[in-house]
Amino acid sequence: MQRIERHACFGGWQEVWRHESATLGCAMNVGVYLPPQAADGPCPVLYWLSGLTCTEQNFITKAGAQRYAAEHGLILVAPDTSPRGDGVPDGEGYDLGLGAGFYVNATRAPWATHYRMHDYVVDELPTLVEAHFPANAARAISGHSMGGHGALVLALRNPGRYRSVSAFAPIVAPSQVPWGRKAFTAYLGPDESAWREWDACALVANATERLPLRVDQGEADDFLREQLQPWRLQEACSAADHPLQLALHAGSDHSYYFIASLIGTHIAWHAHALRD
Ligand SMILES: N[C@@H](CCC(=O)N[C@@H](CS)C(=O)NCC(=O)O)C(=O)O
Helix, strand or coil, X not given: CEEEEEEEECCEEEEEEEEXXXXXXXXXXXXXXXXXXXXXXXXXXXXXXXXXXXXXXXXXXXXXXXXXXXXXXXXXXXXXXXXXCCCCCCCCCCCCECCECCCCECCCCCCCCCCEHHHHHHHHHHHHHHHXXXXXXXXXXXXXXXXXXXXXXXXXXXXXXCCEEEEECCCCCHHHCHHHHHHHHHHHCCCHHHHHHHCHHHHHHCCCCCCCEEEEEECCCCCHHHHHCHHHHHHHHHHHCCCEEEEEECCCCCCHHHHHHHHHHHHHHHHHHHHC
């Protein structure tokens, strides 16, 4: 691993590391915030998954999360949103290919070779983080939009792996909305039965661990009605008796201004779960 950025931040360090990913078959950048407490011993880790078009930079430069991570002694790990580099295929538009990995393991050509963001985030990255940084094995996961979908799906698919999960403006039912249908058709193929295992609303029905889902959604989000549809998650959770804490916020849009406004409450909530 090679450190390519290092900035003093709220008594700790915001770093960006670059490493060769065996899972993705390319070099990846990852943002790592080390709180001041990491100098004295291992800290729990909050994984953050960003949305469409993002790299590891959006969250670390716009969310203002470091202040709260320093307060609570959490390491923040913010990976890129897709594999990148020579030989990694791209798709048509901002919502397929580079910057749009959807946190699935693709099964179709030409995507299947590199687009394995589920395994990268769930397995390879924590192994790396826990080996190279003062991190313990207590993990939480959160994300925004496509990354909110990623956080919900990764937590639901991997019981016991995360102590808590939250999402900002997530795509809750990718099988039912244009962003998800386009990506899943490409990455997973046209057989929609294969999409269910990557769809939070479908996964909730059969979840073996009833980890509470915390979701915040802006009511002035331009993507709310067509792409996000949080009421679908409300229906799925209510049918499965799965705990959901969904809050709607008047006036908030889809941007990082919304995330920055609420990230402190999410980090405090994750910190509480990670302490137990
Ligand atoms: N750029 C797209 C929208 C993509 C978008 O809103 N991306 C969100 C995540 S889904 C984001 O975080 N954008 C980067 C940013 O706000 O820094 C468009 O042209 O409509």
